[in-house]
Amino acid sequence: MAAIEMNHIVKKYGDGFAAVNDVTIDVADGEFIILVGPSGCGKSTLLRMIVGLEDITSGDMVIGGERVNDKAPRDRDLAMVFQNYALYPHLTVYENIAFPLRLSKQFNGKEIDEKVRNASSTLELDEHLERKPANLSGGQRQRVAMGRAIVRDAKAFLFDEPLSNLDAKLRGQMRTEISRLQKKLGITTVYVTHDQTEAMTLGDRVAVLRRGIMEQLATPRELYENPVNLFVAGFIGSPPMNFLPATLEGDMVELPFGKVRIPADKAERAHGRGLLIAGVRPEHFEDASVMDADKVAEGSTFRATVDVTEWLGDQQYAYIPFEAPPEVQEQLTQLERDLDGESLRTQLVVSLDSASWIRDGEEIELYINAAKMHLFDPSTGENLTAAASGDEGDASRRSSTTRGEGDRVATDGATTSSPAGAHRGPGGATSAT
Amino acid sequence: MKRNSGAGIWIGFAAILVWCLLPVVWILSLSFKPVAETSAGSPQFLPETWTIQNYKDILADGDFTRALLNSFGISLIATLLSVIFATLAAYAIARLDFKGKRLVLSIALAIAMFPVVALVGPLFDLWRTVHLFNTWPGLIIPYMSFTLPLAIWTLSAFFREIPWELEQAAQVDGASPWQAFRKVIVPLAAPGVFTAAILTFFFAWNEFVLAISLTSTTASRTVPAQLSYFVGPDPFNPPFSLLATASVVVTIPVIIIVLLFQRKIVAGLTSGAVKG
Numbered sequence: 001m002a003a004i005e006m007n008h009i010v011k012k013y014g015d016g017f018a019a020v021n022d023v024t025i026d027v028a029d030g031e032f033i034i035l036v037g038p039s040g041c042g043k044s045t046l047l048r049m050i051v052g053l054e055d056i057t058s059g060d061m062v063i064g065g066e067r068v069n070d071k072a073p074r075d076r077d078l079a080m081v082f083q084n085y086a087l088y089p090h091l092t093v094y095e096n097i098a099f100p101l102r103l104s105k106q107f108n109g110k111e112i113d114e115k116v117r118n119a120s121s122t123l124e125l126d127e128h129l130e131r132k133p134a135n136l137s138g139g140q141r142q143r144v145a146m147g148r149a150i151v152r153d154a155k156a157f158l159f160d161e162p163l164s165n166l167d168a169k170l171r172g173q174m175r176t177e178i179s180r181l182q183k184k185l186g187i188t189t190v191y192v193t194h195d196q197t198e199a200m201t202l203g204d205r206v207a208v209l210r211r212g213i214m215e216q217l218a219t220p221r222e223l224y225e226n227p228v229n230l231f232v233a234g235f236i237g238s239p240p241m242n243f244l245p246a247t248l249e250g251d252m253v254e255l256p257f258g259k260v261r262i263p264a265d266k267a268e269r270a271h272g273r274g275l276l277i278a279g280v281r282p283e284h285f286e287d288a289s290v291m292d293a294d295k296v297a298e299g300s301t302f303r304a305t306v307d308v309t310e311w312l313g314d315q316q317y318a319y320i321p322f323e324a325p326p327e328v329q330e331q332l333t334q335l336e337r338d339l340d341g342e343s344l345r346t347q348l349v350v351s352l353d354s355a356s357w358i359r360d361g362e363e364i365e366l367y368i369n370a371a372k373m374h375l376f377d378p379s380t381g382e383n384l385t386a387a388a389s390g391d392e393g394d395a396s397r398r399s400s401t402t403r404g405e406g407d408r409v410a411t412d413g414a415t416t417s418s419p420a421g422a423h424r425g426p427g428g429a430t431s432a433t
Numbered sequence: 434m435k436r437n438s439g440a441g442i443w444i445g446f447a448a449i450l451v452w453c454l455l456p457v458v459w460i461l462s463l464s465f466k467p468v469a470e471t472s473a474g475s476p477q478f479l480p481e482t483w484t485i486q487n488y489k490d491i492l493a494d495g496d497f498t499r500a501l502l503n504s505f506g507i508s509l510i511a512t513l514l515s516v517i518f519a520t521l522a523a524y525a526i527a528r529l530d531f532k533g534k535r536l537v538l539s540i541a542l543a544i545a546m547f548p549v550v551a552l553v554g555p556l557f558d559l560w561r562t563v564h565l566f567n568t569w570p571g572l573i574i575p576y577m578s579f580t581l582p583l584a585i586w587t588l589s590a591f592f593r594e595i596p597w598e599l600e601q602a603a604q605v606d607g608a609s610p611w612q613a614f615r616k617v618i619v620p621l622a623a624p625g626v627f628t629a630a631i632l633t634f635f636f637a638w639n640e641f642v643l644a645i646s647l648t649s650t651t652a653s654r655t656v657p658a659q660l661s662y663f664v665g666p667d668p669f670n671p672p673f674s675l676l677a678t679a680s681v682v683v684t685i686p687v688i689i690i691v692l693l694f695q696r697k698i699v700a701g702l703t704s705g706a707v708k709g
Binding site: 051052053072073074077078079080082084086088089090099100103104148152 | 596598599601602603604605606607608609612616617620621
């Protein structure tokens with residue numbers, strides 16, 4: 001086990017294209033770090049540089065206190081699970097798992113047998129040990145690949161989109177499995193994914209990358225509640241955050257649907273910037289008719305016509321189209337492109353209580369929790385209100401303190417001495433997650 | 434209608450079998466006939482009197498057994514070297530990006546297209562000058578050169594099909610590049626290696642033009658060349674039965690090798706390595 005420090009890592013290809021550009025991440029010993037981003041953001045390249053399959057153009061890669069830039073993959077003592085598993089088809093499951101042990105020449109036959117059987121029972125592969133990979137299902141192959149990684153007490157685990165080839169149900173199961181395994185073994189882990197569910201559920205901290213540049217490194221909660229810019233805000237969350245054109249007057253924000261009041265400190269920080277982009281998550285809207293009257297009175301409400309509704313049982317989504325001015329529109333289109341998406345129209349997605357009886361085409365009175373609103377600069381994409389993280393959202397953030405012996409510190413609001421200074425505001429009073 | 438086409442298929446099979454195997458059976462039958470019977474111009478298909486005297490004679494013939502030894506030695510060494518070189522070259526071609534890769538491949542192809550006969554004269558002169566004439570290496574080198582291109586092309590196709598991740602996985606698991614090659618890539622390319630080996634061996638085993646031109650004594654003469662010296666005492670009556678027997682004897686190793694290797698030549702060995 002070891003910490004992994006990446007200092008100003010750059011990967012430039014022959015044509016000058018920087019796949020990874022000045023990324024600095026310190027992965028503490030035993031920490032579970034996720035690299036996430038849309039395709040082509042350099043996350044896999046970064047992982048392959050950690051393991052040594054890709055040369056580092058500049059910067060330092062330090063594993064366990066030792067600079068490994070010029071070391072061959074086999075000298076780095078890391079275990080990796082590949083996206084397509086990369087099992088040795090001519091070897092049985094047993095021999096596949098034993099392969100790294102046999103190569104190391106440190107163990108005799110009995111020790112190898114013991115270790116392989118340990119790993120196989122952890123991953124419930126006992127009855128498949130004598131089979132060849134060709135005769136296994138996708139999930140079983142995935143487990144064999146993990147077995148090959150866990151069998152040899154490597155300094156760290158590296159996962160390269162390990163679940164992307166599995167079907168949805170299996171993916172959910174394996175996700176829990178990986179989380180359980182990592183907690184049990186308490187081993188430093190770097191995990192690459194483009195799936196934000198995996199990113200949010202697995203990671204102690206998540207690094208969001210875009211076009212080779214790290215946009216934000218923070219705990220999942222911090223990412224969700226205090227994204228530093230439009231990109232992170234749009235990338236994290238499903239359905240994504242709504243972006244609306246907004247102008248600020250005093251502490252009143254004018255949205256296409258009406259004016260809402262935001263907390264004074266937020267308004268102050270975003271003051272004097274002209275046209276802004278307001279970001280509001282779907283769940284911060286509600287059908288005013290199903291809420292307590294006094295709660296509605298505290299916040300702002302506006303009326304809008306619902307285009308389409310989607311009822312999911314536990315909640316429902318309503319879609320409300322709106323027009324955006326060209327400056328905002330341009331920025332949103334660019335953002336959409338960065339996120340691998342394609343938006344056909346600007347629309348508001350709101351998540352409503354499933355008790356709401358709203359139907360397609362009806363007008364609705366919507367409550368908006370303006371305290372949770374973010375304001376972004378349309379030209380730079382910077383989150384102008386992010387620094388206002390001293391309030392409730394930040395306080396209930398899950399602590400991301402370094403886990404010494406691999407136990408996740410599950411207490412909330414404890415001394416949040418997060419690594420890498422992801423947190424801005426002081427950790428305030430506790431409220432359960 | 435269906436029954437008709439079924440019968441048609443069987444008739445076709447039979448016709449092809451007769452077409453292919455009749456000469457072989459004829460040679461077999463000849464090899465069991467006494468010399469007197471063949472020189473008498475006997476027209477019957479099967480021997481009137483069965484004898485294994487031909488086999489005894491041919492195996493007692495020192496020149497023939499020596500030629501057999503030469504054939505085995507030269508073919509096996511040429512095959513071994515050719516496969517080793519081809520494996521390494523093909524691996525480099527499939528995996529590495531180096532300047533002149535296309536050139537190497539096109540030269541290899543050009544060599545394969547070059548007619549052997551055109552080289553006999555120059556080689557004869559050259560070999561005499563460098564004292565390779567009538568030696569094993571004198572035959573091994575050209576055999577190797579002529580079979581390498583095909584072996585390289587066959588093997589590089591096989592290597593390309595092996596997912597690169599396997600090698601990377603092996604390196605991450607602690608293998609040196611050589612270990613990754615030997616323990617992962619070569620076993621997976623085995624069908625290709627055996628295919629190349631068989632093709633090379635057949636070429637070397639059957640080759641006649643170079644064998645007759647670049648040798649002068651039984652020190653290095655191979656069986657195909659040696660057979661042409663089987664004239665017998667009477668130039669108008671070649672020893673057909675002995676020739677047939679020799680043919681049978683040289684065919685047996687080929688059959689054995691094919692039977693041994695055909696199990697190894699199984700497609701789809703890489704299935705299950707990666708998703709798919």
